[in-house]
Structures are given as C-alpha cells and as structure tokens.
Amino acid sequence: MALRLLTAGESHGPGLVAVLEGVPHGLPLTAADIDRDLARRQRGYGRGGRMKIEQDRVRIVGGVRHGRTLGSPIALWIPNRDWENWSRAMAPEPPDDAAQAAADGDWRLEPVTRPRPGHADLAGALKYGARDIRDVLERASARETAARVAAGAVARKLLGLFGIRIQSYVLRIGEVAIPSPVLEYGEDGRPPVDPAALEEATEASPVRCPDPVASERMVEAIRTAGQAGDTLGGVFEILVTGVPVGLGSHASGDRRLEGRLAGALMALNAIKGVEVGLGFAAAALPGSRVHDPIGFRPPRREGTEPAPAAPGPAHPAARAAAARAGADGWRGPAAGFFRYRNGAGGIEGGITNGEPLVLRAAMKPIATLRRPLPSADLLTGEPFAAHHERSDICAVPAAAVVGEAIVALELAAAWIEKFGGDSVDDMLRNYIAYCERLAAW
Amino acid sequence: MALRLLTAGESHGPGLVAVLEGVPHGLPLTAADIDRDLARRQRGYGRGGRMKIEQDRVRIVGGVRHGRTLGSPIALWIPNRDWENWSRAMAPEPPDDAAQAAADGDWRLEPVTRPRPGHADLAGALKYGARDIRDVLERASARETAARVAAGAVARKLLGLFGIRIQSYVLRIGEVAIPSPVLEYGEDGRPPVDPAALEEATEASPVRCPDPVASERMVEAIRTAGQAGDTLGGVFEILVTGVPVGLGSHASGDRRLEGRLAGALMALNAIKGVEVGLGFAAAALPGSRVHDPIGFRPPRREGTEPAPAAPGPAHPAARAAAARAGADGWRGPAAGFFRYRNGAGGIEGGITNGEPLVLRAAMKPIATLRRPLPSADLLTGEPFAAHHERSDICAVPAAAVVGEAIVALELAAAWIEKFGGDSVDDMLRNYIAYCERLAAW
Amino acid sequence: MALRLLTAGESHGPGLVAVLEGVPHGLPLTAADIDRDLARRQRGYGRGGRMKIEQDRVRIVGGVRHGRTLGSPIALWIPNRDWENWSRAMAPEPPDDAAQAAADGDWRLEPVTRPRPGHADLAGALKYGARDIRDVLERASARETAARVAAGAVARKLLGLFGIRIQSYVLRIGEVAIPSPVLEYGEDGRPPVDPAALEEATEASPVRCPDPVASERMVEAIRTAGQAGDTLGGVFEILVTGVPVGLGSHASGDRRLEGRLAGALMALNAIKGVEVGLGFAAAALPGSRVHDPIGFRPPRREGTEPAPAAPGPAHPAARAAAARAGADGWRGPAAGFFRYRNGAGGIEGGITNGEPLVLRAAMKPIATLRRPLPSADLLTGEPFAAHHERSDICAVPAAAVVGEAIVALELAAAWIEKFGGDSVDDMLRNYIAYCERLAAW
Amino acid sequence: MALRLLTAGESHGPGLVAVLEGVPHGLPLTAADIDRDLARRQRGYGRGGRMKIEQDRVRIVGGVRHGRTLGSPIALWIPNRDWENWSRAMAPEPPDDAAQAAADGDWRLEPVTRPRPGHADLAGALKYGARDIRDVLERASARETAARVAAGAVARKLLGLFGIRIQSYVLRIGEVAIPSPVLEYGEDGRPPVDPAALEEATEASPVRCPDPVASERMVEAIRTAGQAGDTLGGVFEILVTGVPVGLGSHASGDRRLEGRLAGALMALNAIKGVEVGLGFAAAALPGSRVHDPIGFRPPRREGTEPAPAAPGPAHPAARAAAARAGADGWRGPAAGFFRYRNGAGGIEGGITNGEPLVLRAAMKPIATLRRPLPSADLLTGEPFAAHHERSDICAVPAAAVVGEAIVALELAAAWIEKFGGDSVDDMLRNYIAYCERLAAW
Numbered sequence A, B, C, D: 001m002a003l004r005l006l007t008a009g010e011s012h013g014p015g016l017v018a019v020l021e022g023v024p025h026g027l028p029l030t031a032a033d034i035d036r037d038l039a040r041r042q043r044g045y046g047r048g049g050r051m052k053i054e055q056d057r058v059r060i061v062g063g064v065r066h067g068r069t070l071g072s073p074i075a076l077w078i079p080n081r082d083w084e085n086w087s088r089a090m091a092p093e094p095p096d097d098a099a100q101a102a103a104d105g106d107w108r109l110e111p112v113t114r115p116r117p118g119h120a121d122l123a124g125a126l127k128y129g130a131r132d133i134r135d136v137l138e139r140a141s142a143r144e145t146a147a148r149v150a151a152g153a154v155a156r157k158l159l160g161l162f163g164i165r166i167q168s169y170v171l172r173i174g175e176v177a178i179p180s181p182v183l184e185y186g187e188d189g190r191p192p193v194d195p196a197a198l199e200e201a202t203e204a205s206p207v208r209c210p211d212p213v214a215s216e217r218m219v220e221a222i223r224t225a226g227q228a229g230d231t232l233g234g235v236f237e238i239l240v241t242g243v244p245v246g247l248g249s250h251a252s253g254d255r256r257l258e259g260r261l262a263g264a265l266m267a268l269n270a271i272k273g274v275e276v277g278l279g280f281a282a283a284a285l286p287g288s289r290v291h292d293p294i295g296f297r298p299p300r301r302e303g304t305e306p307a308p309a310a311p312g313p314a315h316p317a318a319r320a321a322a323a324r325a326g327a328d329g330w331r332g333p334a335a336g337f338f339r340y341r342n343g344a345g346g347i348e349g350g351i352t353n354g355e356p357l358v359l360r361a362a363m364k365p366i367a368t369l370r371r372p373l374p375s376a377d378l379l380t381g382e383p384f385a386a387h388h389e390r391s392d393i394c395a396v397p398a399a400a401v402v403g404e405a406i407v408a409l410e411l412a413a414a415w416i417e418k419f420g421g422d423s424v425d426d427m428l429r430n431y432i433a434y435c436e437r438l439a440a441w
Helices: A031-042 A050-054 A097-102 A121-128 A134-140 A142-160 A195-204 A212-227 A257-266 A279-284 A316-324 A396-419 A424-439 B031-042 B050-054 B097-102 B121-128 B134-140 B142-160 B195-204 B212-227 B257-266 B279-284 B316-324 B396-419 B424-439 C031-042 C050-054 C097-102 C121-128 C134-140 C142-160 C195-204 C212-227 C257-266 C279-284 C316-324 C396-419 C424-439 D031-042 D050-054 D097-102 D121-128 D134-140 D142-160 D195-204 D212-227 D257-266 D279-284 D316-324 D396-419 D424-439
Strands: A004-008 A015-021 A025-028 A059-062 A068-070 A074-079 A165-173 A234-241 A271-276 A294-296 A337-339 A357-363 A373-376 A383-386 B004-008 B015-021 B059-062 B074-079 B165-173 B234-241 B271-276 B294-296 B337-339 B357-363 B373-376 B383-386 C004-008 C015-021 C059-062 C074-079 C165-173 C234-241 C271-276 C294-296 C337-339 C357-363 C373-376 C383-386 D004-008 D015-021 D059-062 D074-079 D165-173 D234-241 D271-276 D294-296 D337-339 D357-363 D373-376 D383-386
Touching: A004 A142, A004 C004, A004 C015, A015 A142, A015 C004, A015 C015, A015 C059, A025 A142, A025 A424, A031 A059, A031 A142, A031 A396, A059 C015, A068 C134, A074 A142, A121 A134, A142 A165, A142 A396, A165 A195, A165 A212, A165 A396, A195 A234, A234 A396, A234 B279, A257 A271, A257 A357, A257 A396, A257 B257, A257 B271, A271 A279, A271 B257, A271 B279, A279 B234, A279 B271, A279 B357, A316 A424, A357 A396, A357 B279, A396 A424, A424 D424, B004 B142, B004 D004, B004 D015, B015 B142, B015 D004, B015 D015, B015 D059, B031 B059, B031 B142, B031 B396, B059 D015, B074 B142, B121 B134, B142 B165, B142 B396, B165 B195, B165 B212, B165 B396, B195 B234, B234 B396, B257 B271, B257 B357, B257 B396, B271 B279, B316 B424, B357 B396, B396 B424, B424 C424, C004 C142, C015 C142, C031 C059, C031 C142, C031 C396, C074 C142, C121 C134, C142 C165, C142 C396, C165 C195, C165 C212, C165 C396, C195 C234, C234 C396, C234 D279, C257 C271, C257 C357, C257 C396, C257 D257, C257 D271, C271 C279, C271 D257, C271 D279, C279 D234, C279 D271, C279 D357, C316 C424, C357 C396, C357 D279, C396 C424, D004 D142, D015 D142, D031 D059, D031 D142, D031 D396, D074 D142, D121 D134, D142 D165, D142 D396, D165 D195, D165 D212, D165 D396, D195 D234, D234 D396, D257 D271, D257 D357, D257 D396, D271 D279, D316 D424, D357 D396, D396 D424
Parallel strands: A294 B373, A373 B294, C294 D373, C373 D294
Antiparallel strands: A004 A015, A015 A074, A025 A068, A059 A074, A165 A234, A234 A357, A271 A357, A271 B271, A294 A337, A373 A383, B004 B015, B015 B074, B059 B074, B165 B234, B234 B357, B271 B357, B294 B337, B373 B383, C004 C015, C015 C074, C059 C074, C165 C234, C234 C357, C271 C357, C271 D271, C294 C337, C373 C383, D004 D015, D015 D074, D059 D074, D165 D234, D234 D357, D271 D357, D294 D337, D373 D383
16 A cells, blocks of 8 residues: 555644554554654754753554554644643634633734745745735644654654664754765775764764764854854755665656655755755766666575674564675665665665665755844735744754655655555565565576 | 646657646647757757657647647657667567577667666666566666656646746756856846846757856867766756746645655656755855845736736736736746745745746766776676767756756646646636736735 | 545544645634534434444644634544543553453453454455454444544535535435435426425434435334344435536546546445446436436526525625526536436536536445354354344444535545635635636636 | 556547556566457447447557566557548647638538537536537547556456456346346355356357347347437446455545445446445345355365366466465455355455455446437527437447456556565565465464
C-alpha cells in the first residue's frame, strides 16, 4: 500500500494531528520512539522562548496496539501546551459576543493586518481573501513540522529494521561553513567517516555541527546576529547509510527518487535550495571528475561470517542476507558493486545505487526579525516597519531534524513500493529474497 | 480536473508518446506550437550527431480537433527518425531465430554489460534483474525529455493566454559563470530587465547565455572540454513573469509550489541541485538582507487605461483585468502589492507572491565520456575502462528548454487547481473574477 | 485543491480521527453541523446497545477558527465513550507484565481466534499475518464510518451553499420493499415528489422509510428477525437535488462520476450492490423505455423574478443565477434543458445532466449473528459454531446516513475540481459565472 | 510501483493510445496476447457494421523489447481503420478555408447539434461549452474501451503467471435471463462448475451465454428488438478464479477492493449497476442465509505432490507453493480455509478471502436508437425526434469482455501493491514466500 500522510492543526490551536496510512502490520512502535525525535527538533542554540513552552509529547490515538502497528492508519496527536492562552483567539466556535466585548485589550483577538516579508502572510491573505492574516500564519508556521517529525519517526523505525540509518548535521550557519565530510572516499573506496561517530559529534553540538571548532564559531555567529536584531540561515546535510541498490525508478519523471526527495525537502518551511551529492559543484567540474568509478568485490556467500555491519538490519536474518549481498554498514546491498567516491549522492538515473544518500538543503534566515523591514498594511496599503519582539534567531539545527523525518517518509514510501508486503514479516521476507538475488548475481 | 501526464517510449524504439490529461476544452493548439519547442530543445553548441538525425516533429493523435483542444486527453507522438536502423535490436516482438543468426556482427543485438558511471546503467540493471543494460538505458536516456517538452508546450500555450511567460537561460557552463540578472531590482522596485530583450539575447546565443561575452567563453570551454575527451555541466535559470499571487498553498507540505517545482526539476535527467530565488546564497546572508520588503501602489481601477502589459494575457478582457489588479508585464496581479527585490524567487510559504518565479538548476556533466572512467562488468565484475566514441559534450542549453517545459507543466497543474473550469472560456471568466477581487481589495 | 480524506482510529480505541484537506477558506462550520449527522447515524430501529453508549460528539481540532474554515486541513476528533473500559485491551503501549498478570479473567485481553463469516476477520488475519483477529476487526468495524460521516458533514455544508441537498431513505428491509419514488416524473417532467416532504417523512420513520405502512412492516420484520436470532439487510436510496449540469467527465474512465460514486458506496461496510438511476432494471427494458427524453424551457433571464427555488443556494446571488440558468429546486442549472423522466439517475456519460442524482445501495445483513454459523478456528482449524450475544439486528437506516456522507464527499471533490477557488467567495463567483454562461446559452 | 493508466484518442480520430505504467520487468508479452482480446471485444450477435470495419490490431510502441516488458511504461497504439474517411472532419489542424469550402455537402463537417438521450451529448456540450456535440461524442463513444481492453490484456498476462483466470459470461439480455452459476457450491464446498468448461461454453455462444438454450433465446430477443428499431441491454458476470487471500484492505475506504472494482466497472460506458457476490439479493435474505460458513482442510505440505491446479500458476515453483497453501484451481492460496458457498463473491471487509471473485454489471440498452426519442436542439432548443440509421442493437457481450479487462487492471494494481517487486522474478519470489507463510500457518 502506498504511504499517505495528512497533517492538520494550527500553531496556536489545540494541537497537531498526523495520520499516516500504509505502514505495515507488526512494526514495534511506542510513543517514546516518536518523542525522541520531537525533543531533538526542539533543541538548538538560537531558539526563542516557545521551544521551552512546548516540550512536545505525542499521544498515539490510532493504528497501534500493545506496542505494535496494526496495519491500519496511524493517528498521532501532539497537544499544543500554550493552547489555554489561545483558546479564545483560536476557538473553532464562533465567538460569543459578550465574551468578545469583554475581550477588548487582548491583542490575540485583533486581526493581524501587517504582513511580514519572507512569510506566507501577504500571498496567503490575498490568495484566500483573508482580511486577518492570522487565518494564514497559524498554519504556515513551522510549528506544523512537529507533525511531520512525528510521522517521520514511524518511517524511521520501519527503515531501521533493515539497517537504514538517517542522520543530519549542519554544514553552514550564516558565513561559517564546513565542507561535506562524506563525498570523497578513502583509498579503495573506504568510507570517509564512521556514521556513529559522526552522529555522536553532531548530537554533542548545540548547532548540530560535527566539527567542534566550527560549532563554536556558529554559536558565536548566532549570538552576534541576535544582538544585532538579525537572524541567520544555513545549510544542513542528510546522510542515509545502508540503502540497498534499486529504490526509485528511471521509468517516469515522477518516479525518480531524487525528485521525490528534493521536492519534499524544498517543501519544508524556509528551504530555498536542495542538492544531491555534489549538487551545484558538479556544474563547475568536468565529467571525468564528477562521475563515480565503479568497483566490484565479490560479496560474501552463505556460510561466510559477515563482518559486523553496524548498525545493520535489526533482524538477524536480514542482516546476514544484506551482508551477503555486499552491505557493510556504509553501503547497502548492491551485489558487491561499489563506488570510489560518492559525487552522485547515492542516486543515479532516479535509482539508489547502494552508496549512502547525501542531500543538502539551504535554509533562509528566520523571517521574523527584530530589526525592521519595510512593509505595507494588508487593508490600507500604508507603509510600516515590520518588527517583532520575540523570535528564534536561527532554526537550522531544528530544520535538519525535520529534514531527517522528511527523507525518512519519502524513503519509506519508495521502500513499500519496492518490497510490498502487508506485514513487517512479509516485508523482511521479500527484502531477504532480494538480497539473496543480489548475492547470487 | 487535475493535470496528469504519462510518457512512454525508448530512445531507439519507434518513438515517444505523451498523454496529457486534464487540459480544458477550447485551447488553440497546433503541431507547430509544439514543434517550436522540440526544435529549441535540439539546439545548442556541444551536441553530438544524433540531434541532426532526429529533427523532431510531433503528430497530434488525440484530444485536438481543428486546432482546438477537446477537453479529452491529448496524445502526442514523436517518431524516432533512427528507428529503421534499430528495428531489429529494439523490436517489441521476440526475435526470429534465423534472423538472429544472420544478425551476427550487428553490435546492436549484443547485450550491453558494461555500466557507465553516472548513468542508471548499474543501479537499474540490479534493480530490475536485467542482464542486458539496454533494457534500462533505453528509457533512462534523455531522449525521453522530448516527450516532456511536447507536453510542456501545451501547458505553455494555456498559461500564455493569461500572460504568463516562461523563459530560460544559461548562467554557467563549467567554470564560466554569470550571476542571475533578475533578483536585484532597480529603484522603487523597477524590474531589472526586459523579459523580451532577455529572451532575444538568449535565443541568439549558441549556449542560451544572454551575456554575449560569457556566451563566447562558454563555447570555448565546451570546445576545450571536447578536445580533452571530457564533458561539461552547468546551471540554467528559469524565469516566469506575469504570475498572479496565490498559486500553490501553505496548507500541506505537498501543496507547496516550490516543492512541486523543485521536485519536478530535480527529476530531470542529470540535475543535481535546484534553487528558488536566492537559493543557497540565502543561507549565508542575514535575514535583513534576504527577505523582500513589501511596497504598495494602488492598482489601476476600471476606466483607467492600463499601461501595455507586454506580453500580458492574450485575451483582451483578461489583460485589462490583470492590469487593474496590478499586473505590469513583469509581475502578475497582486492587488497592487509588490517587492523591492526578489530574493524569494516569487514564492513565499508555498504560494506565489506576484513577483516572477526564479528557479535555478545545476546539471552535472554528460556521463558518457570519451575519456575513460573505471568500471566493472555487470556479469563478471571484471574491471574495464568505460569509454565511448560518440557523445554530446554539453547539453545544458537543451536541459534549460526542458526545464521550461517542466515548470510549465507544474504551473499549469497549479493553475487548473486554482481556477478550475472545463473550458478555456470558463477559466478566463474565473481568472477575471479573481483579478477583479484583487483589484477591489 | 483536490479534496483528500484520511480517517484513523479503532472501534475500541480512544477515538476516531478524520483529516479532510482541500476545503476552501471561509465556509461557516461548527461542531453542531457535524453532530447533527453523527446523531442521525446512531438512530434506527434494530440497533444494539452500543449506540446508546456512544452518543458521538465531534471536537474540531484543526482548520476552523471562529466558526469558519481556514483553508487548512480540517481535523475532527470523535472520542470513543467506551474507551475507559478498553484502555488496557487496546493500549497503544506494550503491556506491563504485572498488570497483564493481574488481568487474568478479562476476556478483552485474550486473543480473538474465531473468525466470523461475513467479516474481514479471516481474510484480514491471513493477509496481515495476525494471530489475534482483534488486530483486524477493530478497524474493520463499522465504527469507522462515524469519521466518514463527520467529514461528509463538512462536504454537505459546502454543497448546501449552492443549493445542493443530499438525502437518503430506505427502500427495503429484508423482504419488505417499496419502489423508488423519484424516477418516473409527472406530466411535462414535473418532479414526482417534494424533497422536503420526502425528508420529513423519512426522518419521522424509525427505519428511514418514507412510506408509513412499509415502515411499520419493516419494524415488524426486524423484530421477527431479532427474535429468531437472525439479522436483516436492505436497500437505501440517495437523492441529490439541485445538481448543476457538468460535474464529472467522460474524458477518462476514472473521471466518470458514476464510477467515483459507486466505488465509494461499494466501499462502505456491508454494501454488495450499487445502482444509478434505473440500475439493474435498465438491463431488462428496451432502449425506448430507458433513455430520458430531452425537453427545453427557456430559462428565466435577468430581471425576471425567479420562482422560489427551495431550498436553493443559500447565497442570494447564487440562488438568482442558478434560477436564471434553469434551476428549480429539483433540478440544478442546465440552461433550460430538462428530462421527462430520470432513468439515468442524473448522470449520462460520466457527467451530471441537471436532473437529481439517484443512487441505490444494497446492504447485506449484519454478519454478527446470535444464531450460529459454522466456522473454523484461526490457529487450529478446529470447527466451531460462531455465535454472539449482543449485536445490532439491522443497520440499514444508519448505512443510509453514511451513504449521504460518502456521496457528499465525492460530489464535493468533483465540485472543487470544476469550480476551483481557494475561498467560498471565489467559488461562489465562479459558480455564478457558470450559471450565467448557461443562462445565456 | 503503483499501476497507472491513461488512454487517449477519439472514435473517428487516427487511433487510440494507452500508456500503462508500473508493469514489472520481464513479463512475456506480444501483440498477439493483446489482439486476442481486441478480437473478442468485437464479436457478439447484434453489433452494427462498424465492428467489421475496425478489425483492431495493436502496435506496441514502448515498454516491450524482444517479447518481454522492460519495466518502463508500455505504450499501445490501435489505429482506427476508418480514419481516412474522417481525416478532414477530425483533423487536429485548423481547416484550410478553401478545402472547407470545397467540402460543402460532407455531413461529417457539419456541427452536431442534436443531443441523443442516454449519451453524454447534452451534458458534455453544456459542461465544456461546446457548440458542436462532436467535440464530446467522439471521446464519450465506447470506442475508447478498445484501449482499456488492450491495457487489460497486459494485466491479464501478468496475473496469469500466478494462476489467476478472469472470464466473463452473459446472464441477461433484455428479458431473457439465467441465474449466476457460481454462488452455490456442491457438497463440502465443491466448486459448482469447471472454469474451463464454462469458458468453452461461453466462447461458443454468439452472445457469450454459457447456457445454449438461453443463448438462442437471447439471439432471438436481439433480432426482435432490432426489427422493432429498438435496442437491448443486459447483465454480465465476471468470474476470477485462483485469487489468493489478502488482496485489498479494510484499513481505509478507498483501499477496499470491492469499491475499487465496482467503481471501475460502473465507469464503463452504459453500466448502471454493479454487484458483488449475492449483490442485491443479499438485501432480501436473513443473515443466516447470506454469510459463507468457513471450513478448513489442512493444506498440502512440501513433499506432497499437489493435485493438478489447472490452470494454476504458469511458473512451476509458484504452482507448487500455491497448491501447498491450499490453491486448487478454483480457490487461491488461503492456508487451507475455504467456504461452503460464495455469497460474498470472494471479498469480505475489502479483502479477498480466497474464493473466486464474482461481480455482475448491468448494462442499459444502446442509446442510439432507430426508433426516435424526443429531444431538443442544442442551440435553438427546438424539439426534434432523435433517430439514427445505423447502430448496434446490443453490446452486452462486448461489454463483458471490456469488464474482464477492467477487473484485470484493478486486480493487477492490488497485486502489485501487495507483492511489490520490480521484476516478474522478484514478484514470483515474493508470491512464493507468501504462499509458504500461508502453507505453514
């Protein structure tokens, strides 16, 4: 079954909903699996006060029983902790006139008519014919991404069974930048980094930058921007290891995996650029330096003890089958073929090639600035200077975590298309059969 | 009706098919409208011999009668002119044994087992279990994009009725690059270029670069790369003027227009990066320099003679209504609101804001190199040096034209969602009503 | 925007969720609009005890503010009132062992292994590899239809603005049956019934049968079946008045409106047959008695006071425009064309023709019987006699109400495709323009 | 990959196109496989002259090489043999004025303004704003179903590999009817008929009725109706044997297989009713006589020689695995569970239960009558009597063949969702693993 996701909920409404349909039966899943990613989304140096208010916790209200998915749609509910302060301003019911009158003085009840450059405010109000920008900004807010992170945690759990590991790290905040650590390989195609070590370094940084020196400079840049009433964007990278050859397809434009991944990432709030592998750098290099030479090492046959393919598929039989097909904890099963570098970012012609997926996204700076930008009133057209008291200064680390979720969802969708199966057990069986086909190639 | 497209056909098969469903009734359309773009796709310095063979011409075989669309699915057929040389190698029917025997010596009938780095060859063969890479490369070839260009020409024709103009130009070939000419505006938000002049300069260049000096240097870079047996990629930009405020939506991730556009562009063969507006540059700048200040000029009211909004909607009533709502040939109708620059590339929060759309895509160099790259045989794993006699050296100008088609298709889909209507006349009526709502804002 | 719906939630879980995406901005909507249909779904002679427990009430948790839709996804939450009794049996979290031990004796915690003929029990357990049928039956239960009714109430509210009225009534319970009251017209094509009177008679019947005599006999049949430990099915009809000509399309199989409506109705639990218009009766008649002769009365022009088109579009301008285009409270706008009977059920060639939609669905008897049916244990294959204590005897009246919701959702989807518009105001404008085009035909 | 189909082409245009995307790699397929069904669609007593003109032959123009599918979209082209007589009336290009003038007297060039009751003529012309009904009738014609039959032949070929057999027969023409031969089983659940014998009897009848006496009476009824200038409809049944338990899903309304099948069948031209299993008869019976008792016979284990499961999966390993899981040529694999009758028509709760699928569809009489029906001119509203010279009298046998194709396409889509796999070999492997899971149940 194709994976389908709908999310709902406003930033200051009662909460957020995600319904994820198409997850197979039998996946181990608890609220803690999801809360972990919700918490990671809320961290990061440079966030404003709201992150502390929220402390998101999911409630699973459908599709899961006794810690296992049922195959029915999974419903997730993330309450907004600030709801009690907004219950009148965001009430679904029409306001009671008396109460409205008494409410004079509560700014939350006044229409918002001052569009902020860089937000959906103006375009959305004109599109929908809304005279109160709040009708738009409540849903356009990045608060919605909490729902996508929750759904993404389910997808990650599924992929994790098969040894797929999705991680993110920050490569740039404003002018402070480091290069991607994963495109150039060591001798004979040796992986350039250990994914676990990279993750550890990332999680230890307040800005998700695995390079400690750059991390400190990024913190400093955020502090300086904040003092100037300004904001900063940046670039994050998503690394996915253990991906088998053969997800996605070349057969039609909208089946190509890079398109699906890039489209989903660009649809994340504030993202203005997406790259796969070398990305824009590939445009400046000659072909001989871009394409990834192909090597071959006979994969291990049955009977051979496979090297520990950490993290590798959780399921022992899947782990062994993947190893026989050439998976090594960095690469996924690919019949023993491998590359000497990864300029393609793990995708060629719309199809995964067994190397890790490498994607980057560029986030623009937060659009709510303390430092004013010229704007014009929605109703009168009168000019005013848009400025705001409270805001995040930089949300790139949070966006990276959301990016992981987005990639997990797209990849799980491609996974389900390829491996079918209504239950995790069927899917494992089909995955093992595929690995064995590759091992016997 | 939602717009749907399927294409079919192999590179050396009898031809290419595109079926485009959801185009309204009454759109003027002839084969010449489509052939124009097919011809533009075949131009460009650095192409190999095949472009001369093909000289694509479309045959409309469904959905059009007497020069107007019927509202039924439009079927387009583009014959492959080289088919007679490939009719045995690519025959749909199983080969006759005797004929097969006689065929010894025809390399077209031998299985391809040597995967080329940078192509779908290896990943596709492993995915599908194909022992002959031809089963994959025939469809993974960029030849398929001719079908998308043909379908895109229909979308362009539809959008053109409403004054939407889609053009592309090349910003980079290898190391030779120019900056985007359209993001920074003149005083008081004056458009930085005249779209018609930009188009003229572009079409005059053998590499679609509107800057004559850079154009010459690009030609030189291609010549040099070709002499070295190498290939080059580059960057193209798509500019869409006349876009009304309000296409796309912030309401769900997969409704956001930038995601749909970026996903479709990344799904074009050889694209490795996509940007909207400032793109990656936005990640390095502070918020105060990124977001686009909002201005307002009262739009012209009925009775006022609108300034000539060239090219503007083809239909006079639509042209007048758009002008009253603030359209000026650069911007589309947006109730008189405008921006002092266009760092957002015309989209905020998933929704068009009335400024032109600005998208860039990075293309990697052609993967078929005369200069060999190490590879391994599909069946034996034996190493070999992949090299090829004939190939394009650079296809960025062609990709830019395909990019126009892709953007046209996505934009037409969003257009149809917003304006509904089963016929072009209904759609015009709905568009005019929207413009009038904006004009009266 | 296309209308999308996902529902989630198990029969004895915490509650049901519906997320409905694509509803335009500005639709008046309150919980009371939805609760009305939820209550109607729970009525009907022959229901078991659970209907009293539930007393469904919706909570709107997204997409609506101050009594109006925002254009963002609408999230609806219907708590299951029996949840506290099932919170351990249906807990999303893995059971605590101690608690589990203490639970001995609670049948709710024991696996269900005895499949009931006529339910998804056996097929679902085998499909998903579930050893506990509860994993399947909880979602396969008709409890889910409460979520579809809630979403359908939103669609009904939207369509109601344009004078579309959706009603249902029961034509058969077991052997007691009446013919459709709406296919044969009076002289000169006069409508055979007044929809309001038909609705009143229907709502007054405990089995939704507008014929009082048949209604009593149906009640009696249910009582008799219940005494025999048996169950009954039946047939309901959906009547939709005020539908404009031109929804749906002939252009592709999956655009044909009858296919979309029939598919959605057949997907309702326990439905085994669907008819449009004459349905199966058409197969036995000659063509001359089946097809609906076409008549024409010049529609009223502007300036003419239109006759009261009760209920008619709620919006005065839409009401007037519809009347000018020939709408009369029975038929929708169709340029003055009408039919002398309605054997087609309002759809020809996939497209509404202006006459009311008439659809019928056949419901099989409730599959949970007090009277035993032979079955075999899921795990051992041992034969047993499936019998059950508590159950509904007949749910046809409830299914009819769900059928209204299903038709409302499909029709709203077709409506949005045709009329586009992001807000109810835009949609009204487009609808009026269409009526005016028809009026001037 | 999800299966997607678009068709295009007008009744008197150059031909019909079908693009079918999502078929796995490696399916044996030739034009003869498709032509067989195209020919079956053209047979049947009661067809007019056109069937002789057409003699459809498909040309495969994409997605197939050397008799095997490539995994890329399959493109099928069916030329209209009458095209040369219509090349001016249906020319895609605008007419040349001189030629137009010379054409005076050719009725094919005159606008059609007289809508035929029972066709899309009037509704379509009003919807699209077409002043010439030909713009609508050309696509609304049942000629389009040839494209669906061609695509369905591909789906049938795929399903045939797994022992799934799809056949149809006519149960009613006008007043002559026979009951379904397949719902009531023999003792101990013995299948009531031999599918091969049923097919043989069907194909021998000029009206696809397997009962020779009824067949003769049907022919007579058609002859009589034709002499009276009238037309006849009827009912056909689709029987699908060898279907494994577990296709479709209960989890969401639009995943339920009966909904997808019924929606697709109702979308076939002229269909007004669809039933699954007992259909409307179930509404009149008590539950104890409707639901299908469940039995169990231990399926054969590995090592046991399975009884010949004719036709059974073509692939020997799949055939053996299916037999071990309980398949017997009538039922598909279902872990040894079976039913004592088949009132459910093989689907419970949206999921196949291992028994054969049984679907019926009611076709209204042909709407083009020699005997006139009152109608009104599209442009003037003037009444006229619609009558026509040439037409089919009865097309139920042809519709039955189209119904097979439609069911094949929906079933193949559900198959691909469940079993995944990019190649037929992968799919076989996954199918066998599923059978083995069921066999070991």
